[in-house]
Amino acid sequence: MRYVIVIAALAFFLIWDGLYNHGRYLDISVRELNHVVRYVTGKA
Numbered sequence: 001m002r003y004v005i006v007i008a009a010l011a012f013f014l015i016w017d018g019l020y021n022h023g024r025y026l027d028i029s030v031r032e033l034n035h036v037v038r039y040v041t042g043k044a
Helices: 002-020 024-041
Strands: none
Touching (some): 002 024
8 A cells, every 4th residue: 555655646746747847846856866876876
């Protein structure tokens, strides 16, 4: 049941972000995650 709630919350966030913000928060999140991955792997 926990996984269903998490997946539903993620789906709701993605739909909300896409409809009302044109994917702005998703874009920011992906960029920040990319920075973190580069920092951790040492490819900065």
